[in-house]
Amino acid sequence: MERKFEWRSSNGQDYLYAQGQSRHDLGYAIGQGLHRQISAARTLYQAALSRNLENSVRELLAQAIAGYQSAIPPQDMEEIMGMREGYSAASGEEMELDELALQSFGIDLTHQIESRGLGTSLTGCTNFACINADGSTTHGQNYDSDPKLTIADAFVHQRTASEPEAFLYRPGGSLGMAVGKNEAGVCMTVSVIKSLCPAPVMTPRSVLVRRALRRERSIDSLRAMTDEQGRSPFSYNLIVSDASTVSAAQAIPSEQRICQVKRTLVxxxxxxxxxxxxxxRKPAYSKKRQLYGEQLLEAMLSRYGRVDNRDLLEILADEPVICRKKIQDGLGTTVLFFTRESFGRGNPADQPAGQLPF
Known part of the structure; x- marks a missing residue:
């Protein structure tokens, strides 16, 4: 498999296609293709880490950064090293390996800081899934975040010899977020939870995502999202589906609780x-959105006996509760959407839906 990358488009939604025989070659191709996004993420992290911080906080951050980086397995570090080389070749700029590796555990570091009461970020994602009467699955989400971060966003269709083909949300130089699908039909979406539980320094979530997307069944993929001690990097909800099953989890760092979806889940x-x-941290701030989403999904399934991809996109475009265009109550705006069949940067009310390439 030759190393290459190219930008492609589906219904007006751009994404990067990258391939490489080895993880290093894949990383090199992605580093070339995403060099602008990697540079944008670099600027964002530099700004965040250059703030006036107490020495004790800086020491804490330094220890956490070293701990996360040491927990990245060699094969994943190979891809990061390839990204660094590809980035430098495309941009003409050098970047230290430590600086690029940070982009694969930046979200973990953010929650490490927040769990200690040292900062806050904007979230607000909503996940939907159902089992239709014919046994098929429908699944997707709106991903809500700080719109300032979208300058580093990208979807990547990637192929390498050691992993299943995958389509994945990869901001900047990240190994991947928990929003994606592999060629076996395993699809995952996530919603982050602001909790009081201390976040451990452990295997970064991007590494766990790549591990999970090597699986062929939803339940196996979900179980791969914890480390060898059964820990999660921080608190979140996760839905993973395949063609016939939907598995879901709620997680705090010390425990992941799994359920099999029989009908619907929001x-x-x-x-x-x-x-x-x-x-x-905020016991009720998104409960109304969850209950409203449950009503929308259940009403559609009860009326038609199935919810297809077009129906789900209609739910995701429902304003202003599900599709969010304003920052309010600590919730971000809808910056991207993803289903088993569709994807898009921006919100589904205003932007077209691209079609996944497999």
């Missing part, structure tokens, strides 16, 4: 387990 930024409610 996740926002809440815990459904009563004993975990005290862990929430």
């Amino acid at each position: 996740q926002s930024n809440q815990f459904d387990y009563v004993d975990w409610i005290p862990y929430l």
